[in-house]
Amino acid sequence: MSPVGRHLSDHHCAHLNGAYDGYVRCRQCGTTDTRVIDSRVIEDGDSIRRRRSCPQCSARFTTFERIETAPLMVLKRNGDRVPFIAAKVAHGIELAVKGRPVSAAEVVAIVAGIEDAVRSNGAPMPTQSVGERVLDALKERDPVAAMRFASVYKHFEDLADFERAATELAEP
Ligand SMILES: [Zn+2]
Numbered sequence: 067m068s069p070v071g072r073h074l075s076d077h078h079c080a081h082l083n084g085a086y087d088g089y090v091r092c093r094q095c096g097t098t099d100t101r102v103i104d105s106r107v108i109e110d111g112d113s114i115r116r117r118r119s120c121p122q123c124s125a126r127f128t129t130f131e132r133i134e135t136a137p138l139m140v141l142k143r144n145g146d147r148v149p150f151i152a153a154k155v156a157h158g159i160e161l162a163v164k165g166r167p168v169s170a171a172e173v174v175a176i177v178a179g180i181e182d183a184v185r186s187n188g189a190p191m192p193t194q195s196v197g198e199r200v201l202d203a204l205k206e207r208d209p210v211a212a213m214r215f216a217s218v219y220k221h222f223e224d225l226a227d228f229e230r231a232a233t234e235l236a237e238p
Pocket residue numbers: 092093094095096097120121122123124125
């Protein structure tokens with residue numbers, strides 16, 4: 067049902083116009099609340115083909131997005147949209163799990179899971195939700211690491227300010 071070939075999604079075009087807003091509208095009903103049901107890297111490795119579905123009207127459609135022009139965005143509490151930086155999230159988690167029985171591979175898996183969730187969210191995910199997801203993932207693996215992470219996050223205005231959290235965790 068979908069045309070094959072490179073299609074510039076709303077997503078992509080918006081970015082090229084400098085007004086990237088991190089979501090893809092449903093082709094049929096126009097809602098921005100679409101879900102990614104399948105992603106695969108195509109061609110020379112710099113594009114992603116995504117199957118999306120619309121929870122509002124059940125339409126399904128395909129978008130082709132260039133990887134480097136489709137940064138994942140998250141929504142800060144003050145309303146700013148900022149890029150989701152997986153390395154920052156990973157750094158915050160690494161400091162929280164230091165000396166704890168959580169392997170590097172598990173950290174990578176946690177970050178990958180969160181990145182998938184951010185990507186599948188349709189609209190930019192609030193940074194608070196990102197922080198809560200990290201916390202939930204740590205709770206499943208190691209309560210001490212989760213507590214360390216929580217202690218740093220709870221008093222931040224913005225729960226996902228990973229750089230500040232990382233700095234604080236690094237202090238003795
Ligand atoms: Zn729809």
